[in-house]
Amino acid sequence: MTATSDLGAARPASPDLLRSVFRRHPAGVAxxxxxxxxxxxxxxxxSLASVSAEPPMLSFGVSTGGSSWPAIAETEHVGVHLLGEHQQALAATFARRGADRFGPGTAWREGPEGVPVLDGVPAWMVCRVTARVPAGDHRIVVAEVLAGDPTGHGRPLVYHQGRFSGLPD
Amino acid sequence: MTATSDLGAARPASPDLLRSVFRRHPAGVAxxxxxxxxxxxxxxxxSLASVSAEPPMLSFGVSTGGSSWPAIAETEHVGVHLLGEHQQALAATFARRGADRFGPGTAWREGPEGVPVLDGVPAWMVCRVTARVPAGDHRIVVAEVLAGDPTGHGRPLVYHQGRFSGLPD
Structure with missing residues (x-):
């Protein structure tokens, strides 16, 4: 062990520090x-993460400034979809402010509990929201998984360094 | 849109369904x-995720059955480290029940607020815990970032399909 003075490049927290760290943290795309x-x-x-095995639960973050928040704030159920590397355009559509997200370019159907289920994804789940935890400019949504299909086709889409990509074979 | 009966392979939730879905969801390793x-x-x-930009906050899950929980349950501060693809052995050590996690194979020093800071990681942060949200057999820990260093060397380590790997160039 050495002294704290060896901590070299440590700098105080800021939105920029957080961004710099998480640009280096790869994540699956949902x-x-x-x-x-x-x-x-x-x-x-x-930000999708598996949380609990028994009961099966997951979490994700949602911006309270985004267009989906009013619905997410009051819905009982959500659909959670893992995107495949062939779905980069879909990921961009659902990330772009003002985009027609359920327009002609998006194939979907009504699923269990009335949630919209996207076609052609590697995996999807329908979940019941159990908590919306305030955390700065976002809420962390905690949800229990009710049903799902893990058997769709496709390799995962990954977000890293501000870009979408695939994984090595 | 087609009817719910087209939802083919949907099955009811279980720990196995959750595991099957998240095996297909790549994640950075912390x-x-x-x-x-x-x-x-x-x-x-x-399960590490960026949550809020202002103030900078993150979240991660912790099993209430694991050896770290008693300390995480009462600590005010945590260290959060992104691992590099060269740190697969370290990831395995910190995942293995009963391992000597801070033994001779682990290079670390005392960092800000007394948290253990691991050497040689691509990025690390010191954070103040703001919430521990119950979620089934885990807690979701929410924390505000106080300081950090995003400038370490190495490309990220990824967990996918139950294995550690790197990303394509």
Whole structure:
């Protein structure tokens, strides 16, 4: 062990520090959907994580400034989809402010509990929201998995260094 | 849109369904550390996510059945480290039950707020815990970033299909 003075390049926290760290942290790419009062909503999330095995639960973050928040704030159920490396355009659509996310370029159907389920994804789940935890400018949504299909085709899409890509074979 | 009956392979939730889905969800690999009453503790986490930009906050999951939980349950500060592809052995050590995690194979020093900081990682942060949210057999820890260094060497380590690997160039 050496002294704290050896901690070299440590710098105080800032949004920029957080961004610099997480640019180096690869993440699978998900799209979260819900049935809103005036139609389906959804957004791309790189914060999806498995939380608990018994009962099966997951979490993801949602910006309270985004277009999906009003629906996510009051919905009982959400759809959670893992995107494949062939779905980069879909990931971009669900991340772009003002995009027509459920337009002609998005194939979907109504799934269990009325949640929008996207076609052609490697895996999807329908979940019941159990908590929306305030955390700065976001909420952490905690949800229990009700049903799902892990058998879709495709290798995963990965977000890293601000870009979407695939994984090595 | 087609009817719900087209949802083919959907099956009811179970720990196995969750595992099958998340085996297909790649994740960066982190080690979370804290100063416990009887020495340093730490564990490998594949649930690390950036949560809020202002203030900079992150979250990760911790099993309430693991050896680190007693310390994480009462610590004010944690160290969060992104592992590099050269640190597969370290990831395995901090994931293995009963391993001597801060033994001779682990290079570390005492960092800000007394948290153990691992040597040779691509990036690390010291954070103040703001919440421990119950979620089934885990807690979701929410923490505000206080300081960090995003400038270490190495490309990221990735966990996917139950294995550690690197990313393509």
């Amino acid at each position: 799209v979260v959907t819900a049935r809103g009062r005036s139609g389906p909503v959804g957004f791309t999330a790189t | 080690v979370v550390t804290a100063r416990g009453r009887s020495g340093p503790v730490g564990f490998t986490a594949t």
